[in-house]
Amino acid sequence: MPHHKTALRLAAPVAVLALALTACGGSDDTDADAKNPASPEASASPSRAASGGDLGTGESATGKVAEDPGEVTYEVVAQKVEVGTEAEAAEAVADAADAKGKVLATAHVKYTHRGGPALTDGSSVHDGTTVFADGQRGGILIGASEDGPGCEDPYDVDSWKQGESHVFCETYVIPAGATSVEVHWEEEDGEPYVWKFPQK
Numbered sequence: 205m206p207h208h209k210t211a212l213r214l215a216a217p218v219a220v221l222a223l224a225l226t227a228c229g230g231s232d233d234t235d236a237d238a239k240n241p242a243s244p245e246a247s248a249s250p251s252r253a254a255s256g257g258d259l260g261t262g263e264s265a266t267g268k269v270a271e272d273p274g275e276v277t278y279e280v281v282a283q284k285v286e287v288g289t290e291a292e293a294a295e296a297v298a299d300a301a302d303a304k305g306k307v308l309a310t311a312h313v314k315y316t317h318r319g320g321p322a323l324t325d326g327s328s329v330h331d332g333t334t335v336f337a338d339g340q341r342g343g344i345l346i347g348a349s350e351d352g353p354g355c356e357d358p359y360d361v362d363s364w365k366q367g368e369s370h371v372f373c374e375t376y377v378i379p380a381g382a383t384s385v386e387v388h389w390e391e392e393d394g395e396p397y398v399w400k401f402p403q404k
Contacts, residue, residue: 256395265397269329276320278329282387282399283312290380296348306377310349311335311387316369323364330358335376336386342376349373
């Protein structure tokens with residue numbers, strides 16, 4: 205089962221800061237091209253419907269994820285982002301120096317099973333979620349938010365039927381003073397759906 209974060213989560217008794225601060229599997233140029241209608245990559249392939257784009261507060265996206273035992277259609281909505289303090293970030297990581305000038309941003313994302321087989325052994329839907337600040341991908345903090353208020357641990361969900369919803373949280377380390385925090389979610393090989401949460 206493609207649980208990309210499972211091994212890291214089980215191996216770390218405290219939260220682990222993934223120091224790769226650039227987008228996995230691509231560059232920032234890809235995101236820029238997706239917003240440029242003149243770019244060839246931005247036009248939808250005739251064999252596949254276009255996905256991705258900016259969404260408003262409370263607006264949901266629909267996408268498909270390859271799961272075991274089969275493809276599942278999900279409705280996804282980023283509900284909110286909680287931004288913490290530098291002191292909280294320093295306490296959450298193994299080496300406080302990694303969090304200097306940084307804060308924690310925890311995205312609460314609701315996933316609803318809309319079609320496909322019932323799941324009996326977890327889900328990979330949350331693997332498509334990332335948090336950006338001022339256009340740059342943050343560093344993921346693994347194991348930091350699964351038990352937070354309003355957050356469920358995705359690895360504890362062992363039964364998921366059509367119509368049921370779960371809220372999973374993802375915590376990222378972002379620069380303190382960021383003016384905009386974005387939650388991105390994308391299907392495999394799709395463009396990201398983006399929810400923007402302006403900061404004061």
